[in-house]
Amino acid sequence: MKAVIEKIEARTPAHRDRAIDGLRALALLAVPTGHWLLGGFTVSGDGAIHNASPLSAFGGFAPVSWVLQMLGIFFLVGGYASVLSYNRRTGPASSWIKSRLARLGRPVLGVTAVWAVLLPLLHHGLGVPADTLRTASTLVVQPLWFVGVYAVVTALTPYCVRAAHRLGAWAAAPLLGTVAVVDFLRYGPYAEAMPGWLSVVNILPGWMFAYQLGVAWGLGRLGRRHAWALLVGGAVLFAALPAVFGYPASMVGVPGEARTNSHPPSLLVLALAAAQSGAAILLRNRIAKALRWPALWAPVVVINLSAMTILCWHQTAMLAAAIPASFAGAVPGLTTAPDTLGWVLARLAWLPLFAGLLVLIGRYARGFESPWANTGTALRATAGVLAAGFAVFALA
Template identity: 65%
Template structure:
């Protein structure tokens, strides 16, 4: 039996087991948004092993022409849109079964927290192991920072999940226009931050954008679940978001990169600026418009198979992709300067070489994932949970010093 034949049979078996009511398009959008996270970190993050010590380095500082890549690989608009729709639908189904909101929320939180505690506990053991193997403290701290970086998504997503019942009420109260109010709030803060008097504004002012900035697309997803986001509304989101993005970039000179650039005076992502919401609006509009077409395409078993695999390993991919890149670079640093891996990300040649490393990162992530997926499932005993929790707490103390 050939590999292709086995693949077809596996795909057909999974397709046959998929309930007819399953929203394949939503799973497909989630898979695309999820895969953009490791691809974004792998392409827009690098290392510099000068002096034999591995340090984080960004290619965007030396190669600003790569900034448009962040427009494609930063898909938080789709990520939170799908999350809002999925959470709202799940909450409604739970209510129909008579499940209290508190119990529903506890289940959602545990699904997110278990993998995070697992990867943190493993790193608590990995740090002293790397030191025992002779790895200097600086690269170990580099790896710890990388591992922690994407976890703010989880923290923010937990907050938004807890707010889901309020988002449902807010959407009903505003008749689907709640996200417009959130966008206006972010615009007002940006006006105060970057207006003529911006230099006189306190630094904490930007923190006011945290909640409305990340809630914007999530609220769109909640309204989408309740039928308040129509195709006409999606077209308005797509075209309006694209137009606003262009105006902010070309007229108001917002930074082009959607991720932080070391040494830059301004950043779009921490906390989110109006440019992030403009991109999220365009992405959300396109996602809604393509949903039906994507759903039909995913009726094909061979297309549906990778979507299922990615969704089953979603938290593993999210929590471990930075570790996969770091461990590859750490091993590579022992071999000297490897283009695209341990050389400074300061040329187009680095970008081309980094493309060649992506399959290696993916293979290492797959190996880690086969073992690490155990953290996604309910933990077997209280002792196991106590050990993992203690390890995660120890790593949190270390990470606070490293970050």
């Protein structure tokens, strides 16, 4: 391990922005941790597993979702890194966008194609109930919406750059305003007259907000004064929305609740993203200093190199434990209802196994992140057909 750490340190360029990589790694780890802690299962009479959330029984756990909802940080550093890469490009903007989208698309194609093969094998070969496979498909798709939104936002980088050059940090203000207006229309006095699709309008500006801040940061148009305004303003707005305007306290959806903050994003998500972004910018130098320690820097590098593998396969790792457990009946923390403190303690004990399974799966799945230069056209087409088949099953 010491040799690996020294090798990583030796290969790190002196100009590498360790703080940005550290923030990205922190946001990445929050995704599987959140899904593993806040996603439980129950087993029906036919042995099928179904999704359940401990937040239904433990409303007081909502602050956990505040800590683990770090997509604002992910989009912030994504915008920062994208603008630096965009400004270094040697070809047209379209080539840069195509390259970035390919990096996002290959792992998604890989995980969905593999699951298209697994579905009939699990059902017909091992007798896994169809409802279990539907639950599994839902969980596999769950993080992929994020990849889709991130791809759209990435494709809009040239427009974000122009907006940041012209308006600086204020380029994110219209995005915040759009979400605020949509929230007022769907939750305010005229809510009953509003169409059901109105909330969809929030998807792009809601997640693009922090990305636009990151672009402005990367261009040097967002400094410490702006960061303090984001931190204080975001924190005040985050406190006021649930207390005064009735926003749900949880940052993730809770079964049975009529409103949700994250699908699509509400103004509360942007308030949290603003506060997180301000804190990240203010702490940047301290984070960079801490990551000069090679033993702390090495895992950050490994996590960043496996970013898409972590996003695409962490639910599969949890399912790799839960599906076999469903044949054994009630296994505490895996297939028992998440409504007791005993379940919480048991689930915490399962986390190392989930992480180990993810590492094992990632050893083979990480190849999907690399360019498919040696992959034949027929194999690519087959992967595409399989992925499309899985999408039809999951969405149906």
